[in-house]
Amino acid sequence: MLTKRRNGEVGRTKLSAITAGLVSEAVDRRTFLRRSGLAAGGLAAVGSLQLGAVKKASAAGTAVSGADVVIKKNICTHCSVGCTVTAEVVNGVWVGQEPSWESPINRGTHCAKGAAIRELVHSERRLKYPMKLVDGQWQRISWETAINEIGDKISAIREKSGADSVYWLGSAKFTNEASYLFRKLGAFWGTNSVDHQARICHSTTVAGVANTWGYGAQTNSYNDIRNAKTMIIMGGNPARAHPISMQHLLSGKELNRANMIVIEPRFTRTAAHATEFVRIRPGTDIPVIWGMLWHIFQNGWEDKEFIRQRVYGMDDVRKEVAKWTPDEVERVTGVPGDQLKRVAEMFAKDKPSTLIWCMGATQHTVGTANVRAFCIACLATGNVGAPGTGANIFRGHTNVQGATDLGLDVTTLPLYYGLVEGAWKHWARVWEVEYDWLQSRFDEVPAIAGRKPRSRKENMEAPGITSTRWFDAVNLPEDQVDQRAGIKAMMVFGHGGNTVTRIPEAVKGMGKLELLVVADPHPTTFSALNARRDNTYLLPICTSLEMDGSRTASNRSLQWGEQIVKPAFESKNDYEAMYLLAKKLGFADKMFKNIKIENNVPSAEDLLREINRGGWSTGYCGQSPERLKAHMKNQSKFDLVTLRAPKDAPDVGGDYYGLPWPCWGKPEIRHPGTHILYNTNLHVKDGGSTFRARFGTERNGQTLLAEESYSVGSELTDGYPEFTMGVLKKLGWDKDLTADELATITKIGGNNVDAVSWAIDLSGGIQRICLDHGVIHYGNGKARANAWNLPDPIPVHREPIYTPRPELVAKYPTRPDERQFRLPNIGFSVQKAAVDRSIAKDFPIILTSGRLVEFEGGGEETRSNPWLAELQQDMFVEVNTADAGDRGIKDGQWVWVLGPEDGAKVKVKALVTDRVGRGVAWMPFHFSGWYQGADMRSYYPPGTDPVVLGESVNTLTTYGFDPVTGMQEPKATLCQIRAV
Amino acid sequence: MARMKFLCDSDRCIDCNACVTACKNEHEVPWGINRRRVVTINDGMPGERSISMACMHCTDAPCAAVCPVDCFYTTADAVVLHSKDLCIGCGYCFYACPFGAPQYPRVGNFGSRGKMDKCTYCAGGPEADLSEAEYVKYGANRLAEGKLPLCAEMCSTKALLAGDSDMIAQIYKERVIKRGYGSGAWGWRTAYRETVAI
Secondary structure, X not given: OOOOOOOOOOOOOOHHHHHHOOOOOOOOHHHHHXXXXXXXXXXXXXXXXXXXXXXXXXXXXXXXXXXXXXEEEEEOOOXXXXXXXEEEEEOOEEEEEEOOOOOXXXXXXXXXXXXXXXXXXXXXXXXXXOEEEEOOEEEEOOHHHHHHHHHHHHHHHHHXXXXXXXXXXXXOOOOHHHHHHHHHHHHHHOOOOEXXXXXXXXXHHHHHHHHHHOOOOOOOOOHHHHHOOEEEEEOOOHHHHOHHHHHHHHHHHHHOOOEEEEEXXXXXXXXXXXXXXXXXXXXXXXXXXXHHHHHHHHHOOOOHHHHHHHEEOHHHXXXXXXXXXXXXXXXXXXXXXXXXXXXXXXXXXXXXXXXXXXHHHHOOOXXXXXXXXXXXXXXXXXXXXXXXXXXXXXXXXXXXXXXXXOOOOOOOOHHHOOOOHHHHHHHHHHHOOOHHHHHHOOOOEOOOOOOOOEOHHHHXXXXXXXXXXXXXXXXXXXXXXXXXXXXXXXXXXXXXOOOOOOHHHHHHHHHHOOEEEEEEOOOHHHHXXXXXXXXXXXXXXXXXHHOOEEEEOOOOOEXXXXXXXXXXXXXXXXXXXXXXXXXXXXXXXXXXXXXOEEOOEEOHHHHHHHHHHHOOOOOEOOOOHHHHHHHHHOHHHOOOOOOEOOOOOOXXXXXXXXXXXXXXXXXXXXXXXXXXXXXXXXXXXXXXXXXOOOOOOEEOXXXXXXXXXXXXXXXXXXXXXXXXXXXXXXXXXXXXXXXXXXXXXXHXXXXXXXXOEOOOOOOOHHHHHHHHOOOOOOOEEOEEOOOOOOOOOOOOXXXXXXXXXXXXXXXXXXXXXXXXXXXXXXXXXXXXXXXXXXXXXXXXXXXXXXXXXXXXXXXXXXXXOHHHHOOOOOXXXXXXXXXHHXXXXXXXXXXXXXXXXXXXXXXXEEEEOOXXXXXXXXXXXXXXXXXXXXXXXXXXXXXXXXXXOEEOHHHOOEOOOXXXXXXXXXXXXXXXXXXO | OOOEEEEEOOOOOOOOOHHHHHHHHHHOOXXXXXXXXXXXXXXXXXXXXXXXXXXXXXXXXXXXHHOOOOOEEEOOOOOEEEOOOOOOOOOHXXXXXXXXXXXOOXXXXXXXXXXXEOOOOOEOOOOXXXXXXXXXXXXXXXXXXXXXXXXXXXXXXXXXXXXXXXXXXXXXXXXXXXXXXXXXXXXHHHHHOOOOOO
């Protein structure tokens, strides 16, 4: 990448200015140094002291402190691999990091971000105290004032415009407990517009994968990839985005002499280590997969027995695949037929094979269809449910899996219960609040623009507005927005402002909001876009390294992180901020009924126990805080490849590391967790399972239950539906219920006890009994190659909205205009207009985006870290050498990149490289702080500006939304590039 | 005593820069000085490889040979260290070093560069082990604590190996035999006048 290194000082705030503003009781590193009598200074100080030329190094090494070193373990807050961070703490100050040798996931290692994570906590550029914008100027205020004013303002907005007019944007950097609490806060406030970053990274994965075989998550694990003989990485660049996963991938590649195939538009750092690289045109994933399946079906390489026993609807796929002859695939995707045949043969025959994907697959208008096609490729070749196989989906942020699980999603309550009446009643029972009271919190929606009105109950069961379109719900005429009023206030917790497409529209929306609240360790892009002058609040929140709680890595393992140091400056943790807000809004007593509060801080352990009490649907019920803490203490006991501890290991015997969900039943029954989903070669008590019977038992005369396939030791030796009390009775197994369990089930069921299912049985009795009989309570069904409830039941290719190949639009158009998530999705009209106006002539280069290794997400945190910032000092665009030559662009020179909407333009440096193919440009998405050529540094509150600023790629990205999840389209749009 | 060396397995290195920031973190290395860095060759093209580079702690170190004030010395573990008290910032070592390891806090001529700084193999300097003076001038002394350089310990893919020459050569050999390929112990012939025979 473009790494220009230079000497000299970054525009950094004087140390004195920061310490002057310090009123925190927590001892920060510098205060500590003063008190310990250790002079500031360091490497640079000796002989070369030239203030302003170098930053003074100023931490005490452990050796010089002379005090006792306390070791604390937490989890890296960056990607979803879940690396353990081992911190050395002296007198409450984090002074050093050591390798976490015992973690089976990272085994001592880190990437650039993890190895530099200590700086996040002490960063001088953190938001240090609450602030508000008064006539365009940032003013310091107290927490009390902030909470009071914010509470009064949102209450007034609620009064005037309804509960739905306040948008709750949460975070994938939350702990599980904070994620859960935030969703609960949304429910108590009375809206379903509660979302987070999963919307823009893997929402399509969750929807597509869950609709295929039951649960929308990585089926295997990073470690298990060591077993694969063929791995296809499609739409992912783990060497940048998940570097520690590469340890496992490369080991697998080396030990098994495995095929490592990278299918991508760019020759990435990952591709450099591949055995085969397939370059595709962005946005043509489905034709590539169908092209592979064409060869597989043509040659009979499919796993016929697996399909017969465990897959529904594969014949419908064959019909679609038949259309994708090698010639048509090459015409659409650019991939030669013989290369694809070679890849297909490896995937089908050199088994076990795994398909690894990331945001290159998901961030498309066809994102859900893409991941469905990927799953179908696994099913057709029998590559699911065994070691070395599976859909290895690499999630984004540290806890994006957990935050998704715990319901930071506009379509569901925690743990995928959905929004139906039964779901609300289930959580009302867990929370011990009246269902009617919850309902009373929701708006009644009048009939607008000919649409049907919604009662409170109907509104409570209607999905909210997706985070990709919050500003559309501000900007569009009110009659276009299907709720009481448009969005008037944004409550943004731990979410960058530059990660959503169409920033020019977002800027307009920001300007119109009546209230904007940003609760974050950093002020984020929201504060620097200069769209507002008043009614904007910044709340300093500590990083999750400064708090207790669990997070769920991509492989579904939960890891407990302990507070390393107290929250720095005046920051508070998410739990406390939410508690204070709930208290101000008057429902804290109800909301925290069973949660211990100490000094306004809710107990993370109690929050997890409440999750356990309600988390039956997804197996979040067995991971008690005690068990998770025992895992962190005994990390060394777990096997590197199987992730399992030996049966005789104290406290964790037989468990899989982190009790990967589903971990069934109550903690006491000690279910080990599920390392590999749908693995029928294990007993259910050893983490075995089947495809979930989630979609009924029969369709069009064909069974949806598995045929002659069941998990080891099952008393039922064929497919079976999911369990309810009624099914239990039919089998005569209800006699095994204890009196307490029966009493709980009876209480839940009322006059229809037989309908109580395994997912709402708060006693855990149904799950316990099923496990004893070797069956899985969610049923033994078939995976669906045909998902009839989705807009495209069989994935079909659809050209990107802004395509460089307008001649293909007639044959492969995007879906018709339609209303989704309370808003119109006019993708079809936009695509048609782009074709009619020959946009591709003026904007001939495909623009796609992705990650750097040094920065994470919107990048506010990592760009504020000088150790990382030094390595990537400039925003850039990768331009192919031929395209650069045509335009007279030299490597390293400034260029304008122009987008097709809103007259958008960004000024960035050119990185001329053949990493991108001809006609393709690529930009990283971590930058912000410049806007259309202007440096916005002065708009940050003084001293909180990140070290490195740059244009955001999303200033250029354009319209386009997945019909199932509202996913944005930042991976395939068009641009033009000109020398400045 | 052991003969300490670095070995970067370029078939494993993914240019993640963990070694660079681990070093910054451990020693609080200031902005503008990079004791370690990752270099990529054939960037963006087939055959692309990345290599993590720092002072290799050479046998008969050329930096020591050209130093006019003789500030370099080799420890019993064969780690090449220098004294910042003696260094005059002349820059000769920078020109002599085949790996570009020496770094200076300032740009200038005739001794105005400031004291040279480079990778210490996490072994401190001439001051007493684990003393405050040593930490301030050279950073942490992990070797004295019985640990290895943090860059290698934290390497994401275990591409960068540090430790006794025989042991890391053995690990590399086994790796190459197991996987069937290897582009050699990069820089070893220059630094140590030998290579790892497979």
